[in-house]
Amino acid sequence: AQSVTQLDSQVPVFEEAPVELRCNYSSSVSVYLFWYVQYPNQGLQLLLKYLSGSTLVKGINGFEAEFNKSQTSFHLRKPSVHISDTAEYFCAVRGGATNKLIFGTGTLLAVQP
């Protein structure tokens, strides 16, 4: 069965500092990985995805993630965060022939001035 682990429930960071949000997955089949973002009082929107090809994926708002098969990880990074990046970030995995996404418990990114 597929599963996703987001070890950090909350990540505080100062504005303009770099950030990495960690995501590890478990799956016995080929995987497709996603990061979604949920801004305060809003719905979820797709940040970026890995389906195939280059393991370095670039998304919206300057975020990127790297698929690492040997470490079963898909960590999200941004070199310099803004106050407006404060949100909850969810990692998700889809495996095999199903369209169903399994989400992690989320990481709250709190950007401080």
Add this chain to the structure above:
Amino acid sequence: GAGVSQSPSNKVTEKGKDVELRCDPISGHTALYWYRQSLGQGLEFLIYFQGNSAPDKSGLPSDRFSAERTGGSVSTLTIQRTQQEDSAVYLCASSLGLREWGYTGELFFGEGSRLTVL
């Protein structure tokens, strides 16, 4: 409509009552999903509909929960005899099917229905 529409946006009910939550997916999307979002629990998968196939109900937490999708479009999630632990935000999402032209893997989410059971 342009996006996934859910109603009601907020629902307060008394323990033991039944509730129905509605989801209107993006036109043309054959796949529809229900998730539950609780504090500290992330997004918990509930049920997934794909076209005319039998739904994947593996995430429904108890037999008090059921969902249907009529005519391949609108879906209703029903919770019978609500309990306080059912309080959460219920999110609906839709997408193209896995093998459909234009499929990107992205799920499009609605704003959610916040359920409070007193």
